[in-house]
Structures are given as C-alpha cells and as structure tokens.
Amino acid sequence: MARALFTAMLTATLLVASVGTSLATDQADQRRAARGLRHETRQSARQTKQDCRAADQKSNAQCRQDKRQTKQQGREKARDIKY
Template sequence: MIGLKPLFTALLATMFLATLPDLSWSTEQAQQRRAGRDVKQDTRQGARSTKQACRAANNKSNAACRQDKRQTKQSGRQTARDLKY
C-alpha cells in the first residue's frame, strides 16, 4: 500500500501538468473572442453612423443607405473572423 501513494501522486501531477497547455489555449481563445466582439460592437456603431450620414446627405434612397450599412457591418464581421481564426 505504501508503494502506491508515490505512484498515485506522480500520476496526479502528470495529469495536472498535461492540462496546463489547454488552460493557456482557453485563455487565448477567450481573448480572441473578446477582441472579435469589440470589433463587431464598434462596427455596429460605425454602420449606424454610415447610415445616418447617408440619410443626412440625401444623395441616395433609403434602400441604398441600408445597403451601405449592411456592407459596413459585413466588413466588420469579416475583421472579427480574421481575429478569431
């Protein structure tokens, strides 16, 4: 029975050390997701500003202004994807 305790301790330590790279990967992945959310949130505000400026200029129809807003949001989504993956 005495010989099993050091073996169990070594096994437990090995299992703990094996999970350390996973913990750092999880942290990195969380930071990437957070950065992606920040980019998308900034993009939403930029898209609103784009549409408001388009409407204020009165050069385009409402549908064309909506399309500009969609394109702005789509480019923000792509930027967020590039950060995450």
C-alpha cells in the same frame, strides 16, 4: 520509487492541465476581441447610415445597403480574429 512515480504523474497532469487552460484562455480572448470589433462595427454602420441620410445624396435603400456592407466587413474582420 512509488513516491517518484507519483511525483512524475502529478507533474505531467499539471502540465497537461495548464496547457489546456492556456488554450481556453487564448480562445476566450479571441472571442472577446471579435465581439468587441463587431460591437464597434455596429456603431460605425449606424453612423454610416445616419451620415448618408443626412447628406441626402442617396436613396434610403442605398444608405441601407451601405450599412449592410459596413456590418459585413466587420463580421469578416471578426472571423479573421477568431480563426
């Protein structure tokens, strides 16, 4: 009887531990994906500004604003992944 109780308690403990680990792993994957997206967005924003300045159709301030908007959109997408 004591052995059956011990086995049941051990099984329950392992089950709870595995669920907690699974959640942590999922959250880590989400953070990693969001971080990667933000990194790609930074590269894209740099390219956006370089293209804007090369085209010479807008002022530097307008090109800078385009870069900011690109980065902000990336942050929003990253938040959607995480939450």
